[in-house]
Amino acid sequence: MGENNTAGFNDNKKFDEKSFEDLYRRAYPTLKKYAIYLVKDIEDAQLILNDVFISIWKNGTVLSNEKAYLFRAIKNAATNYHKSPKANLLSIDNEEEAPEIIDLKETPSQAVQNKDRNRMLYALIDQMPERRRLIFYMYRIDGFSYREIAVLLDISVRTVEDHLVKGFQFLQQKVLENRSEFR
Template sequence: MSKENEVLLTKLMSGDKQAYEWLFNCYYPKLTFFANRFVNDMSIAEEITGEVFVVLWEKREQLNITSSVDAYLYSMTKNRCINYLKHLKIENLYLNYLQKNNLLDTCAADIEAGYNDKELAQQIQFAVDSLPEKCRQVFMMSRYEDMKYRDIAARLDISSKTVERHMGIALERLRKILKDVFYHA
């Protein structure tokens, strides 16, 4: 790794926002065009590249870059593009299955009924936001990042039992809040 890369990486890992902004300004356009070659949709490419930089900042203290920052960012972008394409393939397989079995209209009606209600989505977000900070953090890592309890425990430097306890509290509170929403709707 070059001396410039080492200095930049050290600054980034210590939370230097100027180093992060420099990386963002320098690499965002390049990585977006790179991602677009995989996904062939500029808005998706921009979203993927944005996620790369969010993860870079969030995990800056744990970075273990052995080659170059350039190679690391391109690798992150490529991996996210591949994950996106895998997810898209699964969605397409499911859509084909629904079409083949004449379930598309039924499923579409169910989806429309479930997701057209913005108030419900707001209530769910309100319920998650109303959780105590640690419970919310554990819940989001488990449900949105699909992390296992032991991985959450390791990241937060708490025991797996504590993670289980936070999840129990979170699920119980969400059940109560959302139960009230459904029964009063």
């Protein structure tokens, strides 16, 4: 998610469906994890996300800093979710796929090995405590800075650093314990 992108609009500031779809595809996985963290329910998190994106679509919202806007919108929607009765929410099934890093120079066998390694790494990351996992994904996968994460999660930069250090130590320990699987 780019910091100063204007989502949903093309160069002429007219609503652009392709830009909006691109924003949705890029932002949805991370925002879903954040929403799940906030509301503790996958289906309700998906509903909150859909409501936020529908609102952006209907209102033609210009996002000058899409990361900050989207995370704040999700946080506000989650706060409203906790205040409102759950009977008003509908259920939508939509599975998310973990992002995959692709090396264009790799052979098919290397691609399979790399995919397996990525799958194992994601499985290890998923073993981390919930908050550490969210911070780790926000930093390593989505490219947020320590400061951005701290602001979005209302925690100190030092707490972000601590979670990341412990997360990297955990991964290093697990990879060393399972060296043969990561070769």
